[in-house]
Amino acid sequence: MQRNVNQALASEFGLSPSEYASILAILNRTPSLTELGVFSVMWSEHCSYKSSRVWLRQLPTRAPWVLHGPGENAGAVDIGEGLAAVFKMESHNHPSFIEPYQGAATGVGGILRDVFTMGARPIANLNALRFGRPDNPITKRLLDGVVRGIGGYGNCVGVPTVGGEINFHPAYDGNPLVNAMTVGIAPSDRIFLSSAAGVGNPVVYVGSKTGRDGIHGATMASAEFTADSGEKRPTVQVGDPFTEKLLIEACLELMKTDAIVAIQDMGAAGLTSSSIEMAGKGSVGLELDLDNVPQRETGMTAYEMMLSESQERMLMILRPDRQELARKIFEKWELDFAVIGHLTDTGRIVVRQHGQVEADIPLGPLNDQAPLYHRPTAETTKQEPLNPARIEDRVGLGAALQRLVACPDLCSRAWVWDQYDATVRGQTVKRPGAADAAVVKIDGHKLALALTTDCTPRYCAADPEEGGRQAVAEAWRNLTAVGARPLALTDNLNFGNPEKPEVMGQFAAVIRGMASACEALNFPVVSGNVSLYNETEGRSILPTPAIGGLGVLDDAATAVGIALPPWLDIVLIGVTKGWLGQSLWLREIAGREEGAPPPVDLAAERAAGDFVRSQIANGMVRACHDVSDGGLLVAVAEMAMASGTGARLSAHPRDIPGHAFWFGEDQGRYVLAVPDCGIVLRAAEAVNVSAVRIGTSGGRDLTLPDGATISVEALRDAHARFFRTWMG
Amino acid sequence: MKAGIIVFPGINRERDMAIALERSSGHVPRMIWHTETDLSGLDLVVIPGGFSYGDYLRCGAMAAQSPIMGAVRLHVARGGYLLGACNGFQIVVEAGLLPGALLRNASLRFLAMDCFLRVERTDTAFTNQYQRGQVARAVLAHGEGNYFADDATLDRLDAEGLVAFRYVTPAGEVTSEACLNGSARNIAGIYSPDRRILGLMPHLENLVDPLMGGIDGKPLFDAFAA
Numbered sequence: 001m002q003r004n005v006n007q008a009l010a011s012e013f014g015l016s017p018s019e020y021a022s023i024l025a026i027l028n029r030t031p032s033l034t035e036l037g038v039f040s041v042m043w044s045e046h047c048s049y050k051s052s053r054v055w056l057r058q059l060p061t062r063a064p065w066v067l068h069g070p071g072e073n074a075g076a077v078d079i080g081e082g083l084a085a086v087f088k089m090e091s092h093n094h095p096s097f098i099e100p101y102q103g104a105a106t107g108v109g110g111i112l113r114d115v116f117t118m119g120a121r122p123i124a125n126l127n128a129l130r131f132g133r134p135d136n137p138i139t140k141r142l143l144d145g146v147v148r149g150i151g152g153y154g155n156c157v158g159v160p161t162v163g164g165e166i167n168f169h170p171a172y173d174g175n176p177l178v179n180a181m182t183v184g185i186a187p188s189d190r191i192f193l194s195s196a197a198g199v200g201n202p203v204v205y206v207g208s209k210t211g212r213d214g215i216h217g218a219t220m221a222s223a224e225f226t227a228d229s230g231e232k233r234p235t236v237q238v239g240d241p242f243t244e245k246l247l248i249e250a251c252l253e254l255m256k257t258d259a260i261v262a263i264q265d266m267g268a269a270g271l272t273s274s275s276i277e278m279a280g281k282g283s284v285g286l287e288l289d290l291d292n293v294p295q296r297e298t299g300m301t302a303y304e305m306m307l308s309e310s311q312e313r314m315l316m317i318l319r320p321d322r323q324e325l326a327r328k329i330f331e332k333w334e335l336d337f338a339v340i341g342h343l344t345d346t347g348r349i350v351v352r353q354h355g356q357v358e359a360d361i362p363l364g365p366l367n368d369q370a371p372l373y374h375r376p377t378a379e380t381t382k383q384e385p386l387n388p389a390r391i392e393d394r395v396g397l398g399a400a401l402q403r404l405v406a407c408p409d410l411c412s413r414a415w416v417w418d419q420y421d422a423t424v425r426g427q428t429v430k431r432p433g434a435a436d437a438a439v440v441k442i443d444g445h446k447l448a449l450a451l452t453t454d455c456t457p458r459y460c461a462a463d464p465e466e467g468g469r470q471a472v473a474e475a476w477r478n479l480t481a482v483g484a485r486p487l488a489l490t491d492n493l494n495f496g497n498p499e500k501p502e503v504m505g506q507f508a509a510v511i512r513g514m515a516s517a518c519e520a521l522n523f524p525v526v527s528g529n530v531s532l533y534n535e536t537e538g539r540s541i542l543p544t545p546a547i548g549g550l551g552v553l554d555d556a557a558t559a560v561g562i563a564l565p566p567w568l569d570i571v572l573i574g575v576t577k578g579w580l581g582q583s584l585w586l587r588e589i590a591g592r593e594e595g596a597p598p599p600v601d602l603a604a605e606r607a608a609g610d611f612v613r614s615q616i617a618n619g620m621v622r623a624c625h626d627v628s629d630g631g632l633l634v635a636v637a638e639m640a641m642a643s644g645t646g647a648r649l650s651a652h653p654r655d656i657p658g659h660a661f662w663f664g665e666d667q668g669r670y671v672l673a674v675p676d677c678g679i680v681l682r683a684a685e686a687v688n689v690s691a692v693r694i695g696t697s698g699g700r701d702l703t704l705p706d707g708a709t710i711s712v713e714a715l716r717d718a719h720a721r722f723f724r725t726w727m728g
Numbered sequence: 729m730k731a732g733i734i735v736f737p738g739i740n741r742e743r744d745m746a747i748a749l750e751r752s753s754g755h756v757p758r759m760i761w762h763t764e765t766d767l768s769g770l771d772l773v774v775i776p777g778g779f780s781y782g783d784y785l786r787c788g789a790m791a792a793q794s795p796i797m798g799a800v801r802l803h804v805a806r807g808g809y810l811l812g813a814c815n816g817f818q819i820v821v822e823a824g825l826l827p828g829a830l831l832r833n834a835s836l837r838f839l840a841m842d843c844f845l846r847v848e849r850t851d852t853a854f855t856n857q858y859q860r861g862q863v864a865r866a867v868l869a870h871g872e873g874n875y876f877a878d879d880a881t882l883d884r885l886d887a888e889g890l891v892a893f894r895y896v897t898p899a900g901e902v903t904s905e906a907c908l909n910g911s912a913r914n915i916a917g918i919y920s921p922d923r924r925i926l927g928l929m930p931h932l933e934n935l936v937d938p939l940m941g942g943i944d945g946k947p948l949f950d951a952f953a954a
Contacts, residue, residue, distance in 0.1 A: 156738070242737070242781065245740065418840055421838075422840060
């Protein structure tokens with residue numbers, strides 16, 4: 001690639017005129033092609049968070065149990081017994097649209113590396129997926145490819161995929177979302193960080209060889225899509241889960257020694273971002289000799305090697321006296337190990353190839369003068385709450401229920417889960433679909449983690465602040481519903497083009513809403529990822545702040561699932577007003593997408609959740625399910641379908657229309673199955689939490705308050721139909 | 729009995745297997761890296777599940793050529809027991825220690841779900857802790873578990889009582905619906921003629937603890953507990 005470096009090339013690389021001017025000022029000369037490449041990826045939205053940083057600062061990140069918050073490769077929280085849970089979620093949206101299998105697979109690979117980089121053994125994967133309309137012909141191919149990619153990678157590396165969520169909406173037609181989350185476990189006093197130190201220490205490259213794949217992937221991820229995005233296929237990387245598995249084992253083996261000073265995976269912007277971030281954090285300089293980089297192809301230029309996003313590679317700073325010990329470990333695992341440079345005290349990154357200096361950049365300005373934008377924001381217009389009394393039910397409860405449990409957003413995801421190995425490692429207590437959150441035990445301990453991903457994008461589109469609040473609250477609720485103590489969350493903020501004020505307004509409002517919930521629920525953000533420019537042909541996705549929640553159970557055996565056992569009282573916790581605005585009933589049955597979304601009362605949320613958790617801890621609860629998409633009747637039906645046991649439901653309160661009571665999506669609610677509702681109702685009253693008995697379990701049918709009876713088997717058939725017929 | 733678990737690069741269910749063996753016997757099995765060559769002193773050798781060498785060639789084909797397989801043959805010749813589970817079954821078949829082949833699942837998809845196995849006989853070293861006719865739940869997790877052999881081989885396996893487990897309904901019936909991966913004659917696991925080698929696709933090692941959903945896999949490991 002022989003190109004003159006100028007403003008035109010800089011624009012092609014995604015740099016604005018003012019950004020290019022800063023580069024000229026920093027270097028006091030025209031950059032080389034390699035230098036321009038380095039600046040363009042480091043200052044890309046994907047790596048620099050230039051549009052989102054000013055807002056992200058508002059998120060609460062601290063709690064006594066937080067060991068490492070945002071800024072490291074992943075967040076870490078203390079879960080007791082000397083252990084830390086290390087976790088993060090990251091998007092691979094753009095690559096997954098271009099090449100769904102590899103895009104999703106490498107998304108899983110990348111997030112795994114973020115976690116084991118910190119010394120944690122990955123113990124669980126989750127994901128949050130959004131696709132366009134099922135009747136859009138590309139949706140089927142995208143979903144199939146993404147599911148195969150997630151399974152292909154996760155199954156092979158031997159990390160169970162234990163949970164996730166899938167939504168469909170036309171807004172994702174040209175821009176699906178693939179957010180992958182990994183959770184790992186490390187000794188809390190043996191967490192590895194990325195801050196380089198020790199002038200003269202070797203910079204060591206391990207893992208796969210470098211090829212020409214994925215060059216400028218980070219820049220691609222920072223641009224909108226156009227109709228010819230398929231031409232960007234060469235910027236997508238190809239995953240090698242076998243090498244990743246070896247890399248996990250080799251790194252964890254090395255991490256038992258004292259060889260590592262700092263370590264970082266080569267993710268977006270590969271060698272460039274890993275080396276620059278490590279040196280930048282440690283305020284040191286570094287020299288790299290690219291001739292020593294293991295290469296898969298011949299004749300690669302410095303530009304190509306610095307920007308390659310070849311997968312399954314790590315960069316480490318080692319103690320010089322432990323270099324040979326480290327080399328032996330990587331040789332045992334048959335992985336490349338190469339010293340490609342050393343740390344200096346110059347504060348500059350100097351890159352050489354064939355004896356020539358290809359880049360020489362001062363790290364201070366490269367990091368400190370990274371662009372930071374206060375982009376203009378425009379508030380989303382609020383919608384009026386709908387009055388349920390004025391929305392007529394023309395369908396009836398039974399017919400609406402059968403349609404709802406069969407609709408794409410609520411139907412059984414078993415077709416998807418059945419392709420993910422959820423049991424490898426032998427610690428999975430609650431598999432997908434068994435409980436509101438996945439429950440994974442810690443090997444050798446009684447402790448277990450509860451894990452969930454949540455977001456309701458249609459709420460976020462209607463009212464971004466309320467939607468941001470709801471996403472956090474729902475994750476907290478799902479952890480609570482298995483009996484876990486919610487500890488912290490990771491987020492994956494997927495939005496459209498930040499240069500549009502209405503998109504930036506959504507972003508700012510979502511952050512506000514999230515922050516309020518994090519604060520009230522004592523549920524801080526410890527890691528995350530921002531994905532902007534999720535637009536195709538100028539159309540933006542729904543604002544989608546996917547939340548990955550993590551909680552802990554002191555004893556895995558106390559976890560409860562959603563499967564409804566027979567002959568129990570069914571109790572509803574939380575207040576029901578019959579909120580139909582933005583509900584799935586309104587969309588699927590009445591054909592309307594409107595109204596204000598249900599508000600989250602954080603004080604009531606906290607009180608109801610703390611009460612439910614205490615009842616589970618006291619052994620009073622045999623099954624628990626939060627009320628979310630589809631409302632109360634769908635929640636009860638899901639519990640019935642999970643076990644095959646039916647229920648007889650009582651009449652609804654007279655002051656709320658039946659369809660609003662049973663299908664409204666009021667927040668902060670749980671359905672419990674308990675042997676003795678008297679004790680639970682009295683305990684709820686004592687702490688001022690609303691609780692009411694809504695029926696009893698038993699038999700094989702669901703008997704609705706209007707007398708209609710539906711067999712659980714028929715519901716299961718309806719529930720399973722969509723994927724079965726769609727995917728064949 | 730002394731048990732050892734062979735670990736090839738890419739194997740990922742070695743820990744699951746170790747947990748199951750230890751749970752039954754109280755003894756920690758020996759973990760054997762694939763470059764080792766000595767299996768003496770072991771009564772049971774296990775090749776667990778995973779993706780040896782990424783399964784980038786035919787599943788199990790690379791590991792089957794590994795030098796340690798010489799030691800495995802010696803172990804078998806000495807009268808030792810060998811269990812190959814999932815990828816381990818594929819490796820044992822590729823090594824020629826059991827007949828047949830494991831093709832891609834009939835659905836051409838990776839399958840990860842519970843299945844039900846009928847224990848075909850309970851007079852072997854592997855199954856003597858199961859009840860006669862017992863149906864055991866097990867965990868399926870594979871993309872290539874569709875057992876295939878020519879009719880003569882299948883007839884011989886049947887005639888000589890070498891089918892160890894078949895996929896069945898929860899009630900124990902052999903139906904095509906119960907055979908999730910499309911295996912010939914619903915075969916989930918087979919023995920060598922001396923019944924000292926067992927290869928099986930599903931993971932009984934993942935159901936040895938009620939906390940993880942059941943203990944139907946435990947009798948397999950109890951059989952080697954003494």
